[in-house]
Structures are given as C-alpha cells and as structure tokens.
Amino acid sequence: FDPARAARAGLVIDAVFGAGLARDVDGVAAAVLHAVRAPLLAVDVPSGIDGATGQVRGFAPQAALTVTFFRRKPGHLLLPGRSLCGEVICADIGLPAAVLDAIAPRCFANAPGLWHLPAARVEDHKYRRGHVTVAAGATMTGAARLAAGAARRAGAGLVSLMAPDAATAAILRGGEPGAMVTEEAAATLLADARRSVWVVGPGLAPDAATQALGRSVIAAGRVLVADAALLTACVGAPEALVGATVLTPHAREFAYMFGDPLDRLAACRAAAARIGGVVLLKGADTVIAAPDGRAAINENAPPSLATGGSGDVLAGTIAALIARGMAPFEAACAGAWAQGEAARRIGPGLIPEDVIAALPAALQAAGIVQQKVD
Structure with a gap:
C-alpha cells in the first residue's frame, strides 16, 4: 500500500x-x-x-x-x-x-413512484383543474409568459397573467391566445377563491412591492410558488416568506437568504422547516425538502437545462400540478423530474420554450414509469 x-x-x-x-x-x-x-x-x-x-x-x-x-x-x-x-x-x-x-429513510431518489400524478376524471372541468395566476412585470414579460406557458402545458385548467399596467397587458395579449391577461389589482384577484395558486417572482423587480405581493398572497391563504425576484426581495428577511407553499431558489439565491448550502441536503431541510413550506434548491443535483423532513434528490436533469428561463418553466409546472391537486412536496418533485425528462427528450440546444412543448410527453412518460413501479 x-x-x-x-x-x-x-x-x-x-x-x-x-x-x-x-x-x-x-x-x-x-x-x-x-x-x-x-x-x-x-x-x-x-x-x-x-x-x-x-x-x-x-x-x-x-x-x-x-x-x-x-x-x-x-x-x-x-x-x-x-x-x-x-x-x-x-x-x-x-x-x-x-x-x-x-x-x-426520509431521503429518496426522485422518480415516479415516489409521487403519483393526479388522475384525469371524466367530471373534470377547468375550475376543478385549478386556476394559476402569474404576476407579470413590465420589463421582463417573457419570464412570466414562460411560467404561464408551462402551467398551461402541465394541465392547469385556467392560467392568468396579472399585468401591472395597460402597456404591459397589451404586450402580454400579443402572446399565446389561451393565456388570459388581467389588469385588475392583486387585492381584487385575491378575493376570488378560485384563483387558488399564484406564481410570484419571474420577471418582477426585486423590490418592496414584490415582497408585499408575496405576503398578500400568503395572507389570503392562497398557494404561493415563490421564485426569482420574490426570493431576492426577501434577502435578509426570509421570514417574509413564512407560509409560502414552495420556494424555488438557485444556489446563489439560497445562499443570500439562508447561508451557503455546503451540505445541500441538510441546508434545504433546515430552510423548509424555517419557512414551513417546500424548498426546491435548483441545480444539477436539485434537492427538494418538505418541512416535515422528507427530502428527494433529482438526478435526471441534463446540463442543457442550464439556460435562462428554465427556472420560470419549473415554477409554472409546479404551480399547475398543485392546482390539479398534488400536495406541494410531491408536485415539486414531479415538476423537477418532468423538466429533466423533457430536456432529455429534446437534447442539446434546447431553449425553455422547447421544454414547455415537451412537458406533455414527459408527464405521459412519468405515468408509464409510475404504472411499472406500482
């Protein structure tokens, strides 16, 4: 030796x-x-x-x-x-x-069988499949559109983009016709209980107004998927997101909020317990943790997903799965796996719009794998 x-x-x-x-x-x-x-x-x-x-x-x-x-x-x-x-x-x-x-064990490799996609029912209608509202910003409208597009492809019954002003609304209405656009105030929209799931962060400014919107969604008892600017707006004040349903930070956002995640698994679990919601720490080895200590590690994401907009797609996918009836931890796990499967099918050179288009096939593949596991 x-x-x-x-x-x-x-x-x-x-x-x-x-x-x-x-x-x-x-x-x-x-x-x-x-x-x-x-x-x-x-x-x-x-x-x-x-x-x-x-x-x-x-x-x-x-x-x-x-x-x-x-x-x-x-x-x-x-x-x-x-x-x-x-x-x-x-x-x-x-x-x-x-x-x-x-x-x-409380830690799992993320794959179908750990979670089950909601079954389609003959009596389903658009409101039963859930209404996802995506807050849009004036300067980066594409991010909100990506989140909304993913929510639609992942099966939400209705998806709305909340525009901050008439000019932004006009831009958003020039996109896909199936995504509804509203200029009504957040307080008015939150009064509608059918708007059960909200995505706040993609394309917004990381300022006090964004943080206030996130807190309003939590206070109204709605599901909040917090991403991007909402996370940055809460740097130094992660308690502002206590009660959020799912947080989807990348490593830098996580470090700004909770400290450097040298031990990704332990750090993610601690953050989930602190917030009282699911924390999905993005990366090639994405970790999803629930406040009760359950955790999953995702291993199917190819390097091609390392491109701007992938996180917006993931947030919209998770929101749609929750709207369809999945529990937050399972929805976050399923969303991460489905995005990885969609990217694998596309191959090199993908852009986020490709991932959105491939989501139905990825979710169908998840159902097939799930049946084999069961």
Missing part, C-alpha cells in the same frame, strides 16, 4: 473508506489514492466521499465504477460525489427489504 505500486497498477480496487467517512482523507491514504492512474473500481463510494453529503473529505479519486449495497446513499446522487462515482451499481447482498422499515 504505497503510491509507487498504486501508480503501476493496471486496475485499482478502492475499499479503503466507505460511505460513513467522518474525517478528511490525508497522509499515506491520500498519497496512494492520488497516485492512481489506472481505472478504479470503488467499493461503496470512492474513498474520501462523504456518503451523506456527496462532498469530498480531503481527497477522493475518480472512479470508473462504484458498487454499493442494498440502497444508494445521498452521496451517490449529490455533487461532486455523483460525478466521482462514475457508473454506480447497487448490488443485492441479501439484505431483506424489511430493513427499510427499521431505518425509516
């Missing part, structure tokens, strides 16, 4: 440390692992990967293949652990599934 021999090896099997590592890898162990040049097969995780967080403790080698046992760990799904594991195989070593009852 020395660096020179490791450097000469044609194949290296790394079983030095497992997923329960609680200290940094250093000294001779780090030197030997660092010297590896051949393909590396990791047992459980590449040594140095924290199985709970996916973070590197000191040093971790790049594996070509990782074989783990019974069930995958969060570190197999969270970055950078996921990338360093290479291909992951979960091997059956004879542990009965009943062991899970004793463990009572």
Whole structure:
C-alpha cells in the first residue's frame, strides 16, 4: 500500500473508506489514492466521499465504477460525489427489504413512484383543474409568459397573467391566445377563491412591492410558488416568506437568504422547516425538502437545462400540478423530474420554450414509469 505500486497498477480496487467517512482523507491514504492512474473500481463510494453529503473529505479519486449495497446513499446522487462515482451499481447482498422499515429513510431518489400524478376524471372541468395566476412585470414579460406557458402545458385548467399596467397587458395579449391577461389589482384577484395558486417572482423587480405581493398572497391563504425576484426581495428577511407553499431558489439565491448550502441536503431541510413550506434548491443535483423532513434528490436533469428561463418553466409546472391537486412536496418533485425528462427528450440546444412543448410527453412518460413501479 504505497503510491509507487498504486501508480503501476493496471486496475485499482478502492475499499479503503466507505460511505460513513467522518474525517478528511490525508497522509499515506491520500498519497496512494492520488497516485492512481489506472481505472478504479470503488467499493461503496470512492474513498474520501462523504456518503451523506456527496462532498469530498480531503481527497477522493475518480472512479470508473462504484458498487454499493442494498440502497444508494445521498452521496451517490449529490455533487461532486455523483460525478466521482462514475457508473454506480447497487448490488443485492441479501439484505431483506424489511430493513427499510427499521431505518425509516426520509431521503429518496426522485422518480415516479415516489409521487403519483393526479388522475384525469371524466367530471373534470377547468375550475376543478385549478386556476394559476402569474404576476407579470413590465420589463421582463417573457419570464412570466414562460411560467404561464408551462402551467398551461402541465394541465392547469385556467392560467392568468396579472399585468401591472395597460402597456404591459397589451404586450402580454400579443402572446399565446389561451393565456388570459388581467389588469385588475392583486387585492381584487385575491378575493376570488378560485384563483387558488399564484406564481410570484419571474420577471418582477426585486423590490418592496414584490415582497408585499408575496405576503398578500400568503395572507389570503392562497398557494404561493415563490421564485426569482420574490426570493431576492426577501434577502435578509426570509421570514417574509413564512407560509409560502414552495420556494424555488438557485444556489446563489439560497445562499443570500439562508447561508451557503455546503451540505445541500441538510441546508434545504433546515430552510423548509424555517419557512414551513417546500424548498426546491435548483441545480444539477436539485434537492427538494418538505418541512416535515422528507427530502428527494433529482438526478435526471441534463446540463442543457442550464439556460435562462428554465427556472420560470419549473415554477409554472409546479404551480399547475398543485392546482390539479398534488400536495406541494410531491408536485415539486414531479415538476423537477418532468423538466429533466423533457430536456432529455429534446437534447442539446434546447431553449425553455422547447421544454414547455415537451412537458406533455414527459408527464405521459412519468405515468408509464409510475404504472411499472406500482
């Protein structure tokens, strides 16, 4: 066990440390692992990967293949652990599934079966499928239009764009004909109980007026999906969003509100408990956490989703699924998975409008997978 021999090896099997590592890898162990040049097969995780967080403790080698046992760990799904594991195989070593009852896990890989899409009913009508209202801004009308378009494709019965003035309303009315546009004040619209779900943030200014609108939606007892400018407007005052239904921050927005999420899973759970709502921390390893401690890690999002407007589409999708009757945690999980599946089907070069168009096929695929799981 020395660096020179490791450097000469044609194949290296790394079983030095497992997923329960609680200290940094250093000294001779780090030197030997660092010297590896051949393909590396990791047992459980590449040594140095924290199985709970996916973070590197000191040093971790790049594996070509990782074989783990019974069930995958969060570190197999969270970055950078996921990338360093290479291909992951979960091997059956004879542990009965009943062991899970004793463990009572609260963290899951996000996929159909963890959640179920609402079934279409013959007696459905547009109000039963829910009314989503998207607050639009005057300068970035496209963001609200993307959220509204996604909400329509994800099955909301009605989708309205709330314009701040007549000029913005005219621009919005030049878009797709199925999206309704209103210039009525938020207070008037909130008095209509049928407007059950609101998306606030995409395309708005990150100012006191946006924060006030978010608080008004919460005070009215409506479902609030908070994104973009509403999150930025609450920097330093995350308590303004206590009672929001779903928050969808990216890493920088999350850091401004709650602190740097070095441990994404723990940080997301803590934020959800603090807000009393679901927090979806966006990224290649999106984490969705509920205030009761449940969490899911999404692993199907391709890099092509890293483009402006994807978050607006996600917010609209989640809003529609809640409007259709899904619980917030399940809707956020389903929305993240469906967006990843839609992007996978599109391939490179996608723009957010492509994702909106592909949402019906992605949701249909979720239903097919769900049936196989069931």
